[in-house]
Amino acid sequence: MTQLPARSRAVALLLAALLLCTAATGTATAASRADGTVVVGPNETITDGLSAAGGTIEIYGTVRGDVQAAGGSVVVADGATVTGDVQATGGDVTIAGSVGGNVDIASGSATVARNATVAGNLSVAAGSAVVAGTVDGDAAVGADTITLASTARVGGDFVYDGTLTRETGSEVAGDVREDPSLGDAGMGSGFSLPSWLGTAYGFLVNLLVGAVLLAAFPRFSRDVADRVAGTPLRAAGVGLLALVATPILLFVVAITVVGLPLALAGVLVYALGLWVAAVYGQYALGAWLLSYTDRTNRYLALLVGALLLALLQFVPVLDAVVGFALLVLALGALASALYARYRAAGELASA
Structure with missing residues (x-):
């Protein structure tokens, strides 16, 4: 499979990260949401x-x-x-x-x-x-x-x-x-559907998506997890800022004649981006927990984080609090990591 150049790939991922932030606040259109916990x-x-x-x-x-x-x-x-x-x-x-x-x-x-x-x-x-x-x-x-x-x-x-x-x-x-x-x-x-069926399905799908991300972007994924654990206050600040600023930015783009098609296309990117951020949050949680042991396997970290989030689905209030906190942290870390990659790629190109 042909890969995008590093700079183009970073820009594409940054766009996804910005668009997904509309999930947590304001007014959205034609919403599609997939996550361990979906809250309106x-x-x-x-x-x-x-x-x-x-x-x-x-x-x-x-x-x-x-x-x-x-x-x-x-x-x-x-x-x-x-x-x-x-x-x-x-x-x-x-x-x-x-x-x-x-x-x-x-x-x-x-x-x-x-x-x-x-x-x-x-x-x-x-x-x-x-x-x-x-x-x-x-x-x-x-x-x-x-x-x-x-x-x-x-x-x-x-x-x-x-x-x-x-x-x-x-x-x-x-x-x-x-x-x-x-x-x-x-x-x-x-007819009978066990209550754990949806949770198990979300757990397995998140594992699959996470494994693909870890295999395709191992260094970048590690960078995101490190930022969540190493600078949580900074990550949370950037994440909250993105949650507030992005809906305003998208609205401004949507009301322009040229920007409307971009805003409509952004709905699809937003759904994908929300999923990516949620999975990175689970991976970061698992990596932080494993840092207290002698195990550093990234796939094991993903498994631990995803499993913990799946189990929290059975604790109604706690799962929403933890899920939202992880989403904010992951959004901030994701945006910061993407921006750092974008700047590095730009400096390399101009050198």
Whole structure:
């Protein structure tokens, strides 16, 4: 395979690093996110929909358009707003916010929480399902155990396949009827997704991407890890600066006639860049932990970091805190390392 010259390769990677920073703040368009933890913050607005894959996917803000989410855990939190449809696949799926369209869930366990409002229809295939919120349209639920809670309000029919527990106070405007064909379509008792499946998938994919990065850029990867461990305050400062400044820069570029196509192309680069930074963060964590032993194998460092991050998916608050901190550190170290390589290449070319 023909490689780019060092300077061109550094510029390309620097562009990726800058574009990926829009993930953590502000308004994004046509977002695609893949990471151990994917979070849409309370003050964040995403336009043109969201496609997300990860161990944990949490939506606290606003998504204008449809959401496609696949992960070990998927949450549309109380106070969150999705204006379009939601298609969620995971070990555990919880809808607690407002959805303007239909909701389709395939999961080990599914919950439409008390404060949830679904403007369209609800379709669920799960091992266990709880409907406690408001569904304006019809609801079709196939699961081993189904609970229609006292706070549930369904504006159309409630069709189910499985063992139904209907609590006193639940309201269904249409018919409540059992339909075994839901199970024949793959819903209900034959369907089950283990909660660890999404986490394991993200772990393996991150290992593969990390191995490619370490093999293709061994010195550069080591440099990034060294900057995270050696100058963490500097790395964090650069990372936070990038998070604040990049959305402004991209907005300025997007509003120009010539810059709009570049901004659109940048969406794809941004998704790739986010992934690269997340993997480098895991590698840096593993390398720092191994520095306290006599082992210095870079692939072992990647394995240790990725495994630790995967295990943290089962600790809801801690995984988000650690994941964000690593992302900020890795972004700063990545940007600093790329800039240093770019300057060195420039000095060599002019010599």
